[in-house]
Amino acid sequence: MRAQTVLVTGAGSGLGRLLALGAAQRNVAHVVVWDINEQAASKVVDAIQAYGIDASYDVVDLADDESVDAAGEAVRQRLGGIDFLINNAGIVTGKRFLEQSHDDVERTFQINTLALYRVTRQFLPSMLANNFGSVTVIASAASLTGVARQTDYAASKWAAHGFTESLRAEMRHYGHRIHTLSVHPFYVDTGMFDGASSPNVLLPILQPEAVVHKIFRALESGKRQLILPSSAVVANWLKLLPVPVADQVNDLLGINSTMDHFTGRTAAVES
Template identity: 50%
Template sequence: MAKGTRLAGATLLVTGGGSGLGRRMALGAARRGSRVVIWDVDAAAGAAVCDEIRAAGGQADAQYVDVTDRDAVKAAAAEAGTVDVVVNNAGVVSGQRLLDATEDAIERTMNVNVLALYWVTRAFLGGMVERRRGTVVTVASAAGLVGVARQTDYSASKFAAVGFNESLRAELRADRADVNTLVVCPFYINTGMFDGVRTRWPLLLPILEEEDVAARVLDAIEAGHRKLVLPPLVNLLPVLRVLPVGVFDRLMDVLGVNRTMDHFTGRAPGRTGGHSG
């Protein structure tokens, strides 16, 4: 059975590590003794986090990487060297109805949120299997557990991310490879990625704070957990899907889940890169 990966002395790579949840995980891993490799399409943001870690006495490297570019991922992976923990964190969201989203926006969502999982994981998984050590983290979303209005492309991409993790876990178990997989499904995180989002029942479906989520993810990596859903109540949403469709839809209306994006205005000014739930 796959076990957790101790972060002290390990190398952790995080995509979208220049801001948001990715930045918090990079800083937290460095404090726990990891060498951190930051990949981001915002070179300046990635370099700033790298400098922040080094200034505190930690080890870090930053690389400009477009995770949708297979060749760029392979080249950057060769430069990064041995990696023990891969955190697939980079993500984008349009927050638009299917008829309003542009074809380019839909394609980018799928490329960043789905296909990049394959390119990044494949670049490092062989080494993990050979060393019989490592963890692959897939940052999905609560939207990957139940579809949400105004997130048709995003929800579909996150359903695919959850499926990617489950299939990879099954494959590694069948091969008796001692490599763990962890899927992370948070509700909305206060990274600025979902600016204007509101929740109807804030005590049950709160806006999460990125520092707390990052710490929980790092704890889960070390503990060898396979799934992390935040808040825990979100675990119940997929269970509701066994109900008749009409009843399910009504419950989703009562919870207000399908109205959370009504006031979505896009990313907050000055908040770029990274990932949210």
Template identity: 40%
Template sequence: MTKIKDKTVLITGGASGIGRLMGERMLERGAAKLVIWDINDAMMQEVAEAFRARQWEVYTYNVDVSDVEAIQQAAAAVEKEVGTVDLLINNAGVVVGKEFVEHSHHDIDFTMSINTAALMHISLAFLPTMIAQGSGHIINIASAAGLVSNPKMAVYCASKWAVIGWSDSLWLELKQKHPGITVSTVTPYYINTGMFDGVRSPIIPIISPELAVAKILRGIERNKRFVRMPGIIYLLPLVKGLLSAGLFDLIVGKGMGVYKTMTNFKGRKATQKTEVKA
């Protein structure tokens, strides 16, 4: 079981959305220190002031997680100024939300660098000290979009499929050689944070941030390998395995309306696109 009390927690994209809420809940559970990585200085300052007013120890770092050098420099600064990170929550993410042919090459690289590569680089930066102390927990916020394809989400789906494969492989490697360190892969459906404004889901409920964070924290404390929400998401791998592609499209895509959820997608303003999730 992972204990949050007295631990140092780092959350990327921690200045808004479920990142901010997770930080608050971690501190309420007794976390000793909270480290926030984000690119929005104003929002980080607001969060830090609010949390420090409650006598909590909070550190903020402006980090562009698409920049590997920036990640390495910030990680070194955190370990020098704050100490060893016990819980690393890879939460930052972006979505473009348009048909693949409408993407620019920059859109593709931008999405993959933040949603996929950044999680690997950040984890690689902090894993050596976790291994040295013999404990740690890495939480990777992926998405149900990494389990099922969806129109207007091709690159986003690709980025999350990659995260799930890498994150679970990392779980296996660490279990074999460093069992004191665990990895949790989170695959939520759409969460109502504003990142997916305009999304409509007629059958599967869009998740409230409060419920999402409660489930994530419960999964962390229980060392769950996968945290999926809502419960129907646990059935997706089984359903995809049992049904033909055509029947899956008919039942899930058309019947449950999943393939039309992004039709009226608007999303957040560009300055706020470092939070997740769906």
């Protein structure tokens, strides 16, 4: 990734922060940090600059067209374009279906799904002009299966998965050398899914540093899909079974109970 520009959305905390710092440690030319939280974003930029790497931030509400358009224009003015775009930002309510307000559902889709269109639209044109670039989407293992208390979140991540699969197909179909990577982690210990539990030894709660390390390995090797841990691929295999049997196996594996004690973030964001 040497001498490239990288932009990470939701880079003020959690995986996004580590992705931005990880890009800097790989000696890229410039890291752009996008987040709605200015204080968190500016601290990440300070940390990157301490490595001697150029970095900048924009305060962006990914749910807002005008905000994303303005920040996209600002980045194009500063840098011309972006080589590695990492669509990372996401939110979760963890509510049961009837507890979700329509606003909850809409906000989840705005940030987890519709922002992918808004943001990618800003930077794909220059990637196409250079016939070089990479678009990563941090989806979720929830985009491979359904889970209680995730009717909003899982659906938004299934859509994110469909977006990335179709973008990859479109790039291939029209001969564009733009790489795409979809990432499907099980729960990660960032605070976002506090209270969610590991159902069995095959599906442990992941450490964010390990997840980010594997994302960079995937980017560097040109991998197109990353499921973490790899045992979560079982969600794909279950689709080969009749649905009632798959549901029973899913329940036996404990996957459908993992959100029973979800609280969501309770501590302040690390920055």
